Amino acid sequence: MSPMFDKVAQGKKHLLVPETVEQAEEMFHLCLHNKSLIPSKQLVKGFLDYYNTPRMSFLKKMFDALLEDQDALTPLLGKISAPTQVMWGRHEEVLHITCVDVIKREMTAPLHVDIIEDSGHSIPVETPKKAATLIMNFRDKFIYR
Incomplete structure (x- = not known):
């Protein structure tokens, strides 16, 4: 269980699919460890208008499917044959860090696997230089040998 799944259990089923500015602010509080990065209400409104609203139906269906069977993707992990990089925020509140063990x-x-200090769910937003460096290092080590 993670803080997000605790909130889902309390009835906030579409926490990551916000429809209002208030819901989006709650989502950002959950996804960002560094709370100073939470955007202003005006930017949040723009996010909802541009990104979420046109995709709302798809996003809700996707989130519902993930909630219906939280382990549905686990059996597929063994079928991946490509070199894989996983970056996980040390302060992740959406998917518990023990998912890395799975x-x-x-x-x-x-x-x-890289565990990123000072980051939550939104690693590229919170630590963009670190994320870019890790991606480039992974590419150099595993892809372009």
């Missing part, structure tokens, strides 16, 4: 246990492909 990935490590189930995957047989070359796997590189």
Whole structure:
């Protein structure tokens, strides 16, 4: 269980699919460890108008499917054959950090895991330089040998 799943259990089923500014602010509080990065209400409104609203039906269906069977993807991990990079925020509140243990246990492909300090769910937003460096290092090590 993670803080997000605690909230889902309390009836906030579409926490990651906000429809209002208030719901979006709650989502950002959950996804960002560094709360100073939470955008202003005006930017949140723009996010909802541009990104979420046109995709709302799809996003809700996707989230419902994930909630219906939270382990549905686990058996597929062993079928991945490509080198894989996993970056996980140390302060992740959406998917508990113990999910990394499941990935490590189930995957047989070359796997590189980075746990990012000072980050939550939104690693590229919170630590963009670190994320870019890790991606480039992974590419250089596993892809362009």
